[in-house]
Amino acid sequence: MSFKQEMDQKGAQAKKAARRLAFLASSVKNQALSAMADSLEKNTAAILAANAQDMEAARKSGLSNALLDRLLLTEARIAGMAEGLRQTAALPDPVGEVPGMWKRPNGLEIGKIRVPLGVIGIIYEARPNVTADAIGLCLKAGNAVILRGGSEAISSNIAISRILTQAAEAAGIPQGAINLIEITDRSAVDYMMKMNRYLDVIIPRGGAGLIRTVVENSSVPVIETGSGVCHTFVDETADLAMAQSIAFNAKVSRPGVCNSMETLLVHEAVAADFLPAMLFRYHEAGVELRGCEKTRLYHPAVLPATEEDWATEYHDLILSVKVVNNIDEAMDHIDLYSTRHSEAIVTSDYFNARRFQREVDAAAVYVNASTRFTDGAEFGFGAEIGISTQKLHARGPMGLPELTSIKYIVFGDGQIRE
Numbered sequence: 001m002s003f004k005q006e007m008d009q010k011g012a013q014a015k016k017a018a019r020r021l022a023f024l025a026s027s028v029k030n031q032a033l034s035a036m037a038d039s040l041e042k043n044t045a046a047i048l049a050a051n052a053q054d055m056e057a058a059r060k061s062g063l064s065n066a067l068l069d070r071l072l073l074t075e076a077r078i079a080g081m082a083e084g085l086r087q088t089a090a091l092p093d094p095v096g097e098v099p100g101m102w103k104r105p106n107g108l109e110i111g112k113i114r115v116p117l118g119v120i121g122i123i124y125e126a127r128p129n130v131t132a133d134a135i136g137l138c139l140k141a142g143n144a145v146i147l148r149g150g151s152e153a154i155s156s157n158i159a160i161s162r163i164l165t166q167a168a169e170a171a172g173i174p175q176g177a178i179n180l181i182e183i184t185d186r187s188a189v190d191y192m193m194k195m196n197r198y199l200d201v202i203i204p205r206g207g208a209g210l211i212r213t214v215v216e217n218s219s220v221p222v223i224e225t226g227s228g229v230c231h232t233f234v235d236e237t238a239d240l241a242m243a244q245s246i247a248f249n250a251k252v253s254r255p256g257v258c259n260s261m262e263t264l265l266v267h268e269a270v271a272a273d274f275l276p277a278m279l280f281r282y283h284e285a286g287v288e289l290r291g292c293e294k295t296r297l298y299h300p301a302v303l304p305a306t307e308e309d310w311a312t313e314y315h316d317l318i319l320s321v322k323v324v325n326n327i328d329e330a331m332d333h334i335d336l337y338s339t340r341h342s343e344a345i346v347t348s349d350y351f352n353a354r355r356f357q358r359e360v361d362a363a364a365v366y367v368n369a370s371t372r373f374t375d376g377a378e379f380g381f382g383a384e385i386g387i388s389t390q391k392l393h394a395r396g397p398m399g400l401p402e403l404t405s406i407k408y409i410v411f412g413d414g415q416i417r418e
Contacts, residue, residue, distance in 0.1 A: 003183045004191055011198030013176030014119045014144035020174040021142045022116050026093040029140055032171035033089035037082040039167035040132065040160070044078050050159035051128065058152050066256030066316040070126040071153055081132040081160075084383040088136045091382050094401045095142045109411040114404040116142030118200035121192055122385070123148045123214060125206035126256075128156035133383040135164050135178055141403035144177045146199065148192055150206070151184035158182060193218035203398075205386045208313055208339070223394060225386030228258035228341035229313050230371045233330040233356070235347035236269040242368065243346040244278050250344070250370045252285050256315045258387060259342050259374040263310060263320040265330045271298070271323045279321070287317045294323035310337045327352055331359055338362060340389045342371040363389055363396040 001009075040047070051073040058071055094114045101111035120143045124130045131147060138145040149157040161180040169175055181188050193202065193214060201221050204214040208227040215222050232250050234243045250261035266274055271294065279299035282289055289295075290305040302321065309320045310333070324330045327345075334343055344366035345356040353367040364374045374397060376384025381399030388394045394402035 003185070003188060006183070007181060007188065007191055007195065008198075010146060010176075010179040010181070011119070011195050014146055014179050015198050017174040017176035018116065018118050018142075018144040021139070021144055021177055022095070022118075024142065024172075024174075026095075028172045029093070029142075030089040032168045032173045033085045033136055033140060035171040036132075036136065036164045036167045037085040037089075039163050040078055040082040040085070043159075043163045044075055047078055047156065047159050047163070048073060048075070050155040053155040054128075054153050061152070063152065064256075064316050066314075067126055067152075069254065070256045071128065071156075073128060073156060077129060081129050084129075084133055084377070085136045087377070087382040088140050088400070091140070091400055093140065094404050099406075106415050107413060108415055111409045111411075112406050113409050114401070115407045117403055117405055119144045119146065119198055120385075120403065121146045121148070121195065121199040121202040121220065123189055123192065123202060123204045123206070123210065125150040125210055126152055127205075128153045128160060130205060131157050131160045131180070132164060134385055135161070135168075137383055137385050137400060137403060139168065139173060139177060141400045143403055144179070146179040146181065146192070146195075148181040148189060154182065154184055189213075190217070193220060196220055203386055207315065223386075223388055223398070224390040225388050225398070227313055227339045227389065228260070228387070229262050229311060229337055229339045230259060230342045230344075231263045231265055231330075231334050231338065232261050232344045232346065232371065233265040233324075233327070233334070234267060234270060234274060235327060235345055235349060235352055236267040237348040237352070238267075238270065238274075238346040239348060240270065240274050243274060244281065246344070246346055246368070246370050247278060248281060248285075250372055251282070251287060251319050252317070253370075253372055255317050257372075258313070259371050261319070261344075261371055262312065262314055263322065263333075263337070265322050265324050265333060266295075267327075267330070268294070268323050268325055271295075275299070275321070275323075282319060285317070287319050289319055289321060291321040292323055295321045313339070327356065331356065334360055334362075341387060342366065342374040344369065344371050363387060 097114045165178045199220045204211045275298040289302040291302040296302045342364045343362045357365045376397040385398040
């Protein structure tokens with residue numbers, strides 16, 4: 001069987017399973033999610049062994065430390081994956097929800113009802129926890145799923161998907177609802193992007209290159225997610241101790257994730273008071289610093305920033321720093337280089353805070369908080385399928401409601417149109 005025949009077979013199975021999933025009782029889906037969480041924990045040793053193979057291969061291939069961190073699984077991270085499934089089970093089921101209903105003068109009653117999207121394809125890189133999160137969310141929202149993870153995490157993804165599939169089907173989830181493409185060749189991604197017969201939507205999760213490839217080449221509708229050139233602007237009225245804490249967390253806590261800060265903008269009025277200690281702290285933490293000429297005056301380790309730096313999502317302990325004249329220049333810079341993911345201002349000025357939130361175009365805009373909070377769990381949605389950076393259908397952390405669509409239901413008693 002060729003890889004195309006194999007993928008078509010999985011697509012057909014997923015399409016068939018999606019019809020049954022759309023009407024599956026919430027209780028069955030919740031019991032399955034709980035069983036899947038238990039199975040993850042029971043099979044922790046097998047998952048860790050598979051992940052160790054991926055980690056060894058990734059180190060030999062020269063993967064960066066930040067990407068190695070994204071790939072790494074630990075007992076705690078597997079427990080977190082299981083907890084995410086349990087949280088998803090506890091969330092309200094969006095399928096069948098009626099957001100609104102109204103009656104027309106001719107007596108027709110018209111309503112909206114939430115329905116699953118159908119079959120969701122997810123193309124992602126590095127992070128094997130996405131396998132569990134995506135499967136759990138798709139199933140709870142009544143969708144079948146076809147996953148294609150990165151080659152660097154293939155052993156981990158196979159182990160996790162097989163464990164979850166076995167537990168889900170034993171608990172009543174139809175066969176074919178969960179599918180992992182195990183072909184690591186790039187041709188599998190190219191073919192998946194053309195599977196219109198089976199896929200209702202594709203969601204890419206990964207770096208800018210992956211997302212751009214899917215957006216530009218997919219004939220299946222795409223929900224664009226993930227790429228995060230995020231900024232923090234330290235205003236002239238900022239509490240500088242607060243600003244240092246926020247700016248450090250936004251860059252250093254997990255530099256390989258999409259909600260980490262890539263560029264720090266500092267008002268020139270506070271640059272001399274703020275930057276020397278801030279840059280020293282970054283340098284001590286191993287952050288490579290790249291800055292404008294004004295920034296370079298405050299620490300000898302700051303390299304000259306290039307035009308490319310301002311637009312780069314590093315996924316690493318690298319930070320661009322720029323001194324700006326005012327809030328207008330900060331917002332202009334953000335507008336030019338932002339990927340519309342997450343942006344933050346640290347300020348004590350109410351009007352600047354409100355203006356920043358009103359005028360900055362991003363999925364999440366923060367006042368006096370780290371961009372690292374842009375996450376489904378932190379927003380109270382349970383796990384997430386990704387952070388949508390587009391405006392059609394969904395924006396921001398995508399939880400269960402974003403994995404559904406709307407169907408109109410119309411009740412009449414014999415009406416005909418004149």
